[in-house]
Amino acid sequence: MQKAKYQEIAGALENGIRNGEYRGRLPSVRLLGELFGVNPRTVLRALQQLTAGGLIVPNGNRGFLIPEEGSRRPVSGNIVIFHPGPVSDNPGQLDRLITEAGMRPISISTPAADLCGVRSFWETLSADGVIFMNSSLDRESAYQLKLSGIPFVAANRMPREWGVNCVEFDHESALRLFLKALIRRGRRRIALLNPRYPLHYFREIIFSAYFEVMNAYAIFDPELFVYPDESQPYEAALAAGVERLLALPRPPDAIYSSVPEPELRRILAEHRVTLPKAVECGFSRIFEEPAPDGGEPGLVYRYDRLRESLWRLLQLVIADPVRTPETRLIPVPVIGPDGELLTAATNSQPRN
Structure with missing residues (x-):
């Protein structure tokens, strides 16, 4: 099967990069278009493919840079665990895994998210690898890290075109399963209550899964998706969003809340908002041990599995910095409205 033109261009540029024909940066999009006899849009598609493969890094309006493969940083024995705020994500497990591998865990916590996008910060950091927790990695930070030569992984879904190694829960599959279970129980006005996500595109991921199920059953109502x-x-x-839901002419008969139950009920109580008992609820639930076989309805998140997968993936990236970036999705067990376990946790499967 003949390759598309942009794929041919991507292949030619990849060979040139690996053979050392291009060093430091690629020619401009305009010059590449002239070289290959194509329009800029075709060149950009080729460059997006190379970016997703980790071979080049966008540099704003100044073109595309080539990370220096041969300039391996000195081995320090340090692994940085980066948190966007206070360290509250049970760092003990990662500390133990890193220590058992003969390395030193170092936690960095800062509310200054823009610090991650400063290349000089990473270039002066003595670390063999970085783990980003709690959706703390954005595109600019990812590109600057690539240019600095530090291997890294992220605990949040990243668009494929960013070319980042990441681990995330398979939220969509679990959400679809839970929504369908509610629909089989006769629920038609199912609201989805979201927290405020650090990265906006994640909201689109969740909305897409919600819309897919509700629209398939012809019961989608945008007023029931609360952000x-x-x-x-x-x-x-958040409390105002719930109030608006309950004040609708046709209020919801079921709510799935991505905000954990204790947190949501505290917030609602402080703002004097009460969920009617007639509204069936499901919640995100966080466990640091094997998921229960049943119990309160909702999605069960095993953060111990997430951290272990992050560390294993970072070890692979450190050993082979030019490996093809991948996204690993951790299955999420679902406890249905009747308290039964609808899915069981399995091993995470890489997805390129």
Whole structure:
């Protein structure tokens, strides 16, 4: 089967990069278009493919840079665990895994998210690898890390075109399964309550899964997808969103909340909002041990599995920095509305 033109261009540029014909950066999109006799859009598709493969890094309006493969950083024995805020994500497990491998875990916590996008910060950091927790890695930070030569992995889904190694829960499959279980029980007005996600595109991922199921059953209503108003303080916006749901002419008969139950009920109580008992609820539930065989309805998140998978993937990236980037999805067990276990946790499967 004949390759598309952009794929041919990507292959030619990849060979040139690996053979040392291009060093430091690629020619401009305009010059590459002239070289290959194609329009800029075709060149950009080829460059996006190379970016996804980790071979080049966009540099704003100044073109595409080539990370230096041969300039391996000195081995320090340090592994950085980066948190966007206070270290509250049970770092003990990662500390233990890193220590058992004969390396030193170092936790960095800062609310200054823009620090990650400063290349000089990473170039002066003595580390053999970085693990980004809690959706703390954005595109600019990923590109600057690539240019600095530090291997890294992220605990959040990244668009494929960014070319980042990451581990994430398979939220979509679990959400679809739970929604369908509610529909089989006769629920038609199913609301989805979201927290405020650090990265906006994740909201699109969740909305897409919600829309897919609800639209398939011809019961989609955009008013039932609640995302906290970013012009308000988070907790007030969340409570206001629930109030709006309950005030609808046709209020929901079921709610799935990605906000864990203790947190949501505290926020609602502080804002004097009460969920009617007639509204069937399911929640995100966090476990640090094997998931229960049944119990309270919702999606069960095993963060111990997430951390272990992050560390295993980072070890592979350190051993082979130019390996093809991959996304590993951790299956999420689902406890249905009747308290039965609808899925069981399995080994995560890489997805390129």
